Amino acid sequence: MAVLSYLTTTQFDFGAVRLLPKELERLGMRRPLVATDKGVRAAGLLDVVLGTLNDGAGLPVFDDTPPNPTEAAALAAFELYKSAGCDGVIGLGGGSAMDLGKAVALLAGSGGPLERFDPLLGGARHIANVAPIVAIPTTSGTGSEVSVGFVVVMADGRKLTFASPKMIPRVAICDPELTLGLPPALTAATGMDAVTHCIEAILSPVVNPPAEGIGYDGLRRAWRYIEAAVRDGADREARWHMMMASTEGAMAFIKGLGAVHAMSHAAGRLPELKLHHGTLNAVILPTILRFNEGTAPEKYERLAEAMGLSKAADLADAVIARNRALGLPGGLAAMGITEGMIADLVPHAVADLSTRTNPRPADAAAYADLFAAAL
Amino acid sequence: MAVLSYLTTTQFDFGAVRLLPKELERLGMRRPLVATDKGVRAAGLLDVVLGTLNDGAGLPVFDDTPPNPTEAAALAAFELYKSAGCDGVIGLGGGSAMDLGKAVALLAGSGGPLERFDPLLGGARHIANVAPIVAIPTTSGTGSEVSVGFVVVMADGRKLTFASPKMIPRVAICDPELTLGLPPALTAATGMDAVTHCIEAILSPVVNPPAEGIGYDGLRRAWRYIEAAVRDGADREARWHMMMASTEGAMAFIKGLGAVHAMSHAAGRLPELKLHHGTLNAVILPTILRFNEGTAPEKYERLAEAMGLSKAADLADAVIARNRALGLPGGLAAMGITEGMIADLVPHAVADLSTRTNPRPADAAAYADLFAAAL
Numbered sequence: 001m002a003v004l005s006y007l008t009t010t011q012f013d014f015g016a017v018r019l020l021p022k023e024l025e026r027l028g029m030r031r032p033l034v035a036t037d038k039g040v041r042a043a044g045l046l047d048v049v050l051g052t053l054n055d056g057a058g059l060p061v062f063d064d065t066p067p068n069p070t071e072a073a074a075l076a077a078f079e080l081y082k083s084a085g086c087d088g089v090i091g092l093g094g095g096s097a098m099d100l101g102k103a104v105a106l107l108a109g110s111g112g113p114l115e116r117f118d119p120l121l122g123g124a125r126h127i128a129n130v131a132p133i134v135a136i137p138t139t140s141g142t143g144s145e146v147s148v149g150f151v152v153v154m155a156d157g158r159k160l161t162f163a164s165p166k167m168i169p170r171v172a173i174c175d176p177e178l179t180l181g182l183p184p185a186l187t188a189a190t191g192m193d194a195v196t197h198c199i200e201a202i203l204s205p206v207v208n209p210p211a212e213g214i215g216y217d218g219l220r221r222a223w224r225y226i227e228a229a230v231r232d233g234a235d236r237e238a239r240w241h242m243m244m245a246s247t248e249g250a251m252a253f254i255k256g257l258g259a260v261h262a263m264s265h266a267a268g269r270l271p272e273l274k275l276h277h278g279t280l281n282a283v284i285l286p287t288i289l290r291f292n293e294g295t296a297p298e299k300y301e302r303l304a305e306a307m308g309l310s311k312a313a314d315l316a317d318a319v320i321a322r323n324r325a326l327g328l329p330g331g332l333a334a335m336g337i338t339e340g341m342i343a344d345l346v347p348h349a350v351a352d353l354s355t356r357t358n359p360r361p362a363d364a365a366a367y368a369d370l371f372a373a374a375l
Numbered sequence: 376m377a378v379l380s381y382l383t384t385t386q387f388d389f390g391a392v393r394l395l396p397k398e399l400e401r402l403g404m405r406r407p408l409v410a411t412d413k414g415v416r417a418a419g420l421l422d423v424v425l426g427t428l429n430d431g432a433g434l435p436v437f438d439d440t441p442p443n444p445t446e447a448a449a450l451a452a453f454e455l456y457k458s459a460g461c462d463g464v465i466g467l468g469g470g471s472a473m474d475l476g477k478a479v480a481l482l483a484g485s486g487g488p489l490e491r492f493d494p495l496l497g498g499a500r501h502i503a504n505v506a507p508i509v510a511i512p513t514t515s516g517t518g519s520e521v522s523v524g525f526v527v528v529m530a531d532g533r534k535l536t537f538a539s540p541k542m543i544p545r546v547a548i549c550d551p552e553l554t555l556g557l558p559p560a561l562t563a564a565t566g567m568d569a570v571t572h573c574i575e576a577i578l579s580p581v582v583n584p585p586a587e588g589i590g591y592d593g594l595r596r597a598w599r600y601i602e603a604a605v606r607d608g609a610d611r612e613a614r615w616h617m618m619m620a621s622t623e624g625a626m627a628f629i630k631g632l633g634a635v636h637a638m639s640h641a642a643g644r645l646p647e648l649k650l651h652h653g654t655l656n657a658v659i660l661p662t663i664l665r666f667n668e669g670t671a672p673e674k675y676e677r678l679a680e681a682m683g684l685s686k687a688a689d690l691a692d693a694v695i696a697r698n699r700a701l702g703l704p705g706g707l708a709a710m711g712i713t714e715g716m717i718a719d720l721v722p723h724a725v726a727d728l729s730t731r732t733n734p735r736p737a738d739a740a741a742y743a744d745l746f747a748a749a750l
């Protein structure tokens with residue numbers, strides 16, 4: 001068992017899920033709300049996790065998390081939390097379930113409404129307490145199990161990224177066994193999410209060399225093993241490395257993210273399209289790699305090195321080729337986004353927290369061009 | 376200002392020392408004991424630090440830290456801590472002063488004697504509390520400002536490494552300004568200490584990819600800037616990178632260290648020779664790089680990459696050449712160690728905590744050969 005002792009205590013290895021009872025006890029968590037979604041339940045993973053606990057069958061479970069967590073879903077889950085007398089949250093699933101769990105933990109510890117904590121308005125300082133969180137990822141992934149943030153689509157349609165060190169889960173249980181059944185398309189999409197996290201975190205101009213070092217390691221790992229994990233989901237070694245890369249990506253993005261995430265958050269809001277965050281990141285990444293070129297030549301060389309490419313390699317081309325090999329869409333148009341939609345997406349990208357740490361400033365005009373280029 | 380939020384909150388940049396009052400306030404530390412040494416005082420750095428505080432001149436200062444902290448010195452400092460009514464420790468200096476400060480904080484929080492906490496006997500579990508510690512390094516360095524451990528030469532002559540997550544300083548103030556006056560010889564020795572930390576941490580078989588990622592970044596930094604820092608102590612860029620590499624080295628060695636440290640701890644005990652920990656590490660490192668060859672070929676390639684060498688480069692040769700360029704001794708014999716001394720050193724190396732995480736097992740016979748080879 002690898003124990004990664006950072007602000008989150010992460011238990012990492014095949015079989016880690018068996019440590020859940022001990023970790024709950026260590027945190028003094030007697031009655032957790034399990035925040036998850038129907039996909040996780042259908043995959044049998046909820047049963048696996050509850051099966052490790054003596055009283056697992058009796059725990060309150062909220063499995064209505066939508067593909068992108070909404071304020072309404074968070075409030076509904078919070079109602080269940082309160083009525084069931086919970087004292088903490090287990091977030092079990094992909095980024096959505098874990099993020100919904102974080103939202104509930106925040107509401108439980110500090111009270112609502114969520115918009116009080118809007119980071120674009122300095123709202124993080126209003127966070128008083130946060131109920132304890134144990135995060136158990138089932139994708140590789142958003143890395144939400146170790147990250148400071150969570151994303152919620154508010155009632156007014158805005159997609160807000162909440163961020164505070166207080167939101168970091170106390171415990172993460174990273175058990176690659178839970179991802180063996182993740183289908184190829186999701187493995188590809190969430191794997192490229194991890195790749196994008198590492199790259200955008202590294203390119204962020206925020207100074208944090210340890211976080212960058214973690215990011216380069218994560219990128220190396222994800223770039224090397226993502227095709228194997230997609231080709232053969234039962235490849236345990238590949239699954240282990242993809243989950244580690246995912247966790248490392250989130251540890252790295254304490255530095256902030258960039259324009260890729262600003263754009264994918266904007267496009268991810270479109271309710272009728274239900275676009276996957278990871279797929280959006282993968283598809284948009286080449287455009288932003290070109291946009292950012294020249295801002296940090298030395299970082300680009302180290303990125304190429306981590307990706308096993310020659311120093312002068314074209315990173316955008318490498319990502320395009322990899323997306324194709326993984327069966328991911330070739331552009332946003334293939335995902336259903338049209339030129340006509342761009343004007344509505346642009347302001348959301350401009351307003352996104354991640355825009356602030358893109359190495360090259362991007363305003364509305366730039367985003368309009370970038371969305372067009374990414375079609 | 377770079378803020379590195381890990382288990383230690385590290386304020387890192389030129390001028391960071393001005394944040395000391397704020398950090399003390401944040402920790403609720405009203406009357407710290409300043410643990411330092413006469414060299415730091417003579418360099419004017421104690422005045423710089425005390426000068427940032429309103430009541431700096433009135434703080435109790437223990438400046439009798441020997442080059443390697445002893446149990447006697449720790450007890451004497453603890454007496455001052457108690458009589459002055461202190462509520463925390465500021466460790467200001469190189470590894471010795473910071474380690475002595477840690478020892479005092481442990482005694483203050485958990486009571487003595489120190490041997491209760493001997494990690495070779497599982498003593499870390501007896502650590503109840505530790506008084507808060509603010510660590511301010513003046514060398515680059517041991518990285519003790521962010522590490523779990525500290526080393527003390529006990530009354531019976533044994534050099535013990537105490538280690539526990541509870542020993543991690545809450546706050547580190549990493550101000551490269553404080554190292555501008557560090558003489559070339561010490562810059563070289565402490566810089567190679569940081570290099571050795573990164574390398575041994577990476578080679579440790581303990582699984583912790585984030586720590587490894589941090590180690591590779593630290594190694595890259597230290598290898599690249601150490602000659603510049605030695606050649607021109609006023610080179611601010613070089614000093615910044617060497618201090619970052621030092622902090623990163625200690626963040627990496629949460630994975631444990633290896634045979635180099637086992638041997639340098641053993642040789643560092645010899646009271647009449649007063650050998651510098653960093654110099655010993657630099658001189659012994661090539662021998663252990665050869666000894667460990669073949670245990671982790673992929674890591675050796677990544678080490679070479681981080682050091683800007685070709686993949687198949689001989690790492691030991693590169694370190695030998697670098698030591699020569701830095702004016703460091705060519706072997707242990709040049710430092711005063713003779714073949715006749717080896718038999719006494721061997722059992723200490725075998726018993727050292729760091730031996731357990733060397734990638735290749737080393738017993739008494741091996742260490743006898745290794746000391747001889749390193750002469």
